[in-house]
Amino acid sequence: MSKTVPSSMALAPSASPPKEPVCIFGTGDFGRALGHKLLQSGYPVVYGSRSTQGSSLLPSGVEVLSHAEAAQKAAIIIVAIQRQHYPFLTSLAELLRGKILVDISNNLKLNQYPESNAEYLAQLLPGARVVKAFNTVSAWALQSGALDASRQVFVCGDDLEAKRKVMDLVHALGLTPVDQGSLLAAQEIENYPLQLFPMWKFPVFLSLGLTTFFFFYCLTTDVIYRYVQEKRDFSFLLAISIPNRICPILALILLAVVYLPGVLAAILQLYRGTKYRRFPAWLDRWMLCRKQLGLVALAFASVHVLYTLVIPIRSFVQWRISTYTISQALSNKTVPLDTTNAWISDSYLALGILGFFFFVLLGITSLPSVSNSVNWREFRFVQSKLGYLTLILCTAHTMVYGGKWFLSPSSYKWYLPPPYMLALILPCAVLVLKFVLVFPCLDKPLTQIRQGWERNPQYPE
Ligand code: NAP
16 A cells, blocks of 8 residues: 655655855955855855965865856855955956845944945946945854854845845854845944944043042052151052052942933933933933943952952951050050940941942843843833942942041041042932932923923924
């Protein structure tokens, strides 16, 4: 008895249909890496090169032809050549008419040319359908398969059909195409790989500036002052004591800097009576790098915790404790426990521990894997409410710690206030402003403004 095969199975293809060949101009690093990836994904690859000799570096199974011959073999041509060599392509203008030319090039500087490389290619070859893609993927990542960080491929082009075909190709290579619109977007896409941590610049420069300022401030008050006035060498404080002063100060100031632009934006909206006017560019940029500012602040707080943990094993601290104990023993005196001091010391430690705990929680929720798993309201709750709670705890930690010295004249060396006092200015200002903004007479109109209400509507109903 013969077996009957279901008709659906009979119709199912045994293998995926053969893929159309892809041509790559240029057998350099990127051309080779992309050719390798295309071959792995089942695409026949033909290279257009100045030399048809081939090279041992090229993946096996590819054809190497002249540019003109290779161009005739494929509808999609990847131009893996530096921009300065593009003019030779004009001699192939007729052959390239109607072909999809994928520009993958990058430049050495931001906005190096008046027009993007892709637009330049389109000007040179008006008959070709130019699409920008692949420029944010490195040859190394393509070849080694280490594409976790750069799986996204930004694609743009004026010809929708050509762009769709390139996006299908990107997809077939296991990458994620991201449509960026028309060829006008090419300049921006070409600038992406040249940007060096754009969101980190302000936080890094600000912390460098503040670190330098507080370092010299503490050096003056803790080392130079003592050397000049008391002729004593306290330069060893540079190793632990001074960094352990700078770190908490920086952590606190930077945390306040995270919340200051939100408060300023609220004041601006209240003053303008609308949310439909753009914030000044500096405020916009400041708001965009709040996460980075917060992470730098957390890094300083963590270093402060580490420095604090080693305090008991410091030789200077051990010497001070033993000298004090011996002097008590010699004078046969016992100082009773000062419960006020014990309270102050325990309170500032408790506030510091809680502040650091919430600080870490804020840092964890800012990680993409965590922030993607909470909804907008939950994210706002953590970043705003818990953020302010952290700021309050850390400010209180500093106040309780420095409080007893703020009023003591001996703390004002050369009339300079203790550095903790300077560190408290910004956090206190932010907290006071936030406190004022919470009053219903301000909070209510602000909420209305954020929901679209305008004091002087531009388009009256
Ligand atoms: P490359 O190693 O220097 O290769 C460029 C290729 O262009 C050469 O191998 C050569 O191929 C061809 N070429 C050189 N001079 C030429 C000329 N006068 N006329 C015609 N063809 C010429 O450069 P690459 O690293 O592969 O980069 C190629 C393009 O990809 C660049 O625009 C770059 O910005 C972009 N890109 C590179 C990477 C990367 O990681 N490398 C990443 C993203 C984008 P033949 O000898 O076969 O003719």
